[in-house]
Amino acid sequence: MKRLSILLLNLFASLPVWAADTISGPVKQRDLNIHAIVMFFIFVAATLFITYWAAKRTRSAKDFYAAGGGITGFQNGLAIAGDYMSAASFLGISALVYGSGYDGLIYSIGFLVGWPLITFLVAERLRNLGKYTFADVASYRLQQGPVRSFAAVGTLVTVALYLIAQMVGAGKLIQLLFGMEYTSAVVLVGILMVLYVMFGGMLATTWVQIIKAALLLSGATFMAFMVLKLSGFSLETMFATAISVHPKGTAIMSPGGLVSNPIDAISLGIGLMFGTAGLPHILMRFFTVSDAKEARKSVFFATGFIGYFYILTFIIGFGAIMLVLNQPQYTDAKGLIGGANMAAIHLASAVGGDWFLGFISAVAFATILAVVSGLTLSGASAVSHDLYASVWRRGRTTEASEIRVSKIATIFLGIVAILLGIAFEKQNIAYMVGLAFSIAASANFPVLFLSMFWKGLTTRGAVLGGLIGLISAVALIVLGPTVWVDVLHNTEAIFAYKNPALFSMTLAFVCTWFFSVIDNSESADKERAAFLPQFIRSMTGVGAEGASSKH
Amino acid sequence: MTSPTIERIQNNPKFAALIQTKRVFSWTLSIIMLAIYCGFILIVGFKKELFATPLGPDTVITWGIPVGVGIILSAFVLTGIYVRRANTEFDQLTREVVEEAQQ
Secondary structure (H helix, E strand, O other), X not given: OHHXXXXXXXXXXXXXXXXXXXXXXXXXXXXXXXXXXXHHHHHHHHHHHHHHHHHHHOOOHHHHHHHHHOEOHHHHHHHHHHHHOOHHHHHHHHHHHHHHOOHHHHHHHHHHOHHHHHHHHHHHHHHHHOOOOHHHHHOOOOOHHHHHHHHHHHHHHHHHHHHHHHHHHHHHHHHHHHOOOHHHHHHHHHHHHHHHHHHHHHHHHHHHHHHHHHHHHHHHHHHHHHHHHHOOOOHHHHHHHHHHHOOOHHHHHOOOOOOOOHHHHHHHHHHHXXXXXXXXXXXXXXXXXXXXXXXXXXXXXXXXXHHHHHHHHHHHHHHHHHHOOOOOOOEEOOEEOOOHHHHHHHHXXXXXXXXXXXXXXXXXXXXXXXXXXHHHHHHHHHHHHHHHHHHHOOOOOOHHHHHHHHHHHHHHHHHHHHHHHHHOOOOOOOOHHXXXXXXXXXXXXXXXXXHHHOOOOOHHHHHHHHHHHHHHHHHHHHHOHHHHHOOOXXXXXXXXXXXXXXXXXXXXXXXXXXXXXXXXXXXXHHHHHOHHHHHHHHHHOOOOOOOOOOO | OOHHHHHHHHHOHHHHHHHHXXXXXXXXXXXXXXXXXXXXXXXXHHOXXXXXXXXXOOOOOEOHHHHHHHHHHHHHHHHHHHHHHHHHHHHHHHHHHHHXXXX
C-alpha cells in the first residue's frame, strides 16, 4: 500500500500539466481484443456508409468546406463537443481523477470556461463574417495576401502539432486496447481520415464527429450510472469508499499539487480559454450552420455536453478508485495494468464485462479518428481556400479546381501525418498539445479578435503581431520546463513556467497594437475606414453567407 | 451590401441603442465568468484549505466538490442566459433595424 502510494505520488508529480491531453510514454501491446475489433469494424462500416451518403451530396465548395451551411445548432453543438472530447481527454482526465481525485476537476473546469466567452463575444461575429476558414474573417478588410498567408501558417502549425499528438496517441491506444501493431494502427487511422475528408468533406466529418460524440456520451453515462448504482445512489458512499481505499486518503477530496503555482495555472487557463477560440478546426464549425442564431445555439449545446461529460469523467474517476484500485485483475506491482491512462478502460470491464469493454475501446479509437478528420479538413482548407485560391490565384479560379487542390492537400496531409506519427513514436510528445493551444491563443486568436473588435487593426500590425505571438509561444515552450528539462534533459529551465500563453498572448496583443498604430500608410487608412461596414455586417448579418442546403 | 443600407443602419438610433445594450450585456457576462474562474484558481493556489473543509460534521464531501460542479453549471447557465436573450430580443431588434434600412 505504502509503496503504491509513493509510486503514484512520483507518477503524478512528474506528470506534465498537458499529459491529460496526450497519451505519452511507452505502452505494452495487449493480446488481440476480439470484442473491441468487432465493435470498431461496425463503427467503420457505419462511418464509411455516411461518407458515401455525404459524397453524393457534396458538390460545391460550400458543401465541401461548410457542409452547405445546413447543420443545425444542436447537431453542430454535438460536433463541437466531439472535437473537444478527445480520447486523451476522456482517458487522461479520468486517470487524473483516479490518481489525484479533485485535481481532475480543476483541470476540467479550465477546459470548459472558454466556451461561455466564445458565445458572448465571438460566435455570432464569426458566423456573420466568415465563409469557410477563420482567415476569411481575419482578412475581411485587410490585404488578402499577407493576412491569409499568415493565417494559413498559423493553421498549419497548430494542425500539424495537434495531428502528431493524436496520431501517436492513436498508435499507442490501439496497441494497448486492440493488440494491433503501432505502425499498422497509424497507417489505418491515416487512410480512414483521408477517405472521410476527401470524399465526404465537412458533411461526413461532422457526422462522424456527431456519432462519436453520441456514443462517447452514452458510454460514459452508462459507466457513471453503474458506479452510482453500485454505491447505492449515494455520493456519500462513493466518496467514502474511495477515500478508504485510496493511498492519499482524504486528500483526494481537495485540491492537491496540480496547481501549486497560480501564475502557471492562470497561464494554463488563458491558453485553454483563448486557445480554444483560435483552433482552426473548431472555428471552422461556426461556418457550417445557417445563421448567427444557430451559431449561438451550437455553442450553448456544446457547453452543456462538454460540462456534462466532465462531470461524468469525475464520477468515472472515483468509480475507478472504488472498483479498479487494488483489484488484482486490473493492477500489478507497478500500478494499473497497461499504464496510468487505463483507469476508465478497466472500469468499463468492471461494470459492463467484455462487450462493454470492447465498446468503450472502439469508442476511444473512433474519437481519435473523428478528431484527426476535422484537423485534416481544416489544414486542407487553409491550403486550398487561403493559399491556393486567394493568395496564389488571387480569387481567379473555379470552385472545381479549388476542391481538387483541397483533395490533393488532404492526401498529402494524410501521408505527412502517417510519417510524423511513425517518426514520433518513441519521442516525448507531452508538450505538443500544449504548444498547439499556446500558438492558437498567441498567434491566431489575437489577430482574429482584433480584426473583429478593433477599428485600428492594419495588415502590418496583424501579420507582425501574429508572427511575434507564434514565435514567442514556440520559444517559451522550448525554453520552459516541458521541453528544456523533460525533453532536452537540461537541469534548469530558462523560462520558469510550463504554460507560456499569459506572456506570449499579451506580447502578441501589444505588438499587434503597436505596429498598427504606427502604420501611416495609405492602405492602413483604407483598412480603418472599412471597419464600419464590417462591424455592421458582423452585428446584423446583412450580406452574410446563407445556407445553401439542408440535410 | 450597398452602402446606403449601411449608412441608414449606422444612422438609425435603434441600432446604436442595440449595440450598446448588447455590448454591456456580453461584457458583463464575460466578466462574471472570468471572475468566477480566476477566483476559483486563486483559492486553489493560495487558500486551498477552504476547499478541503467538509460540508458538515457527518459527511466526507468537501466544499470544493459543490463549488467545482457549480462552476461547470454556471458556465452552462450563463451561456443559456445569453443565447436566450440574443436569440429573441436582440435578433428581433436587429431584424427591425435591417428592415427599416432596406425600405
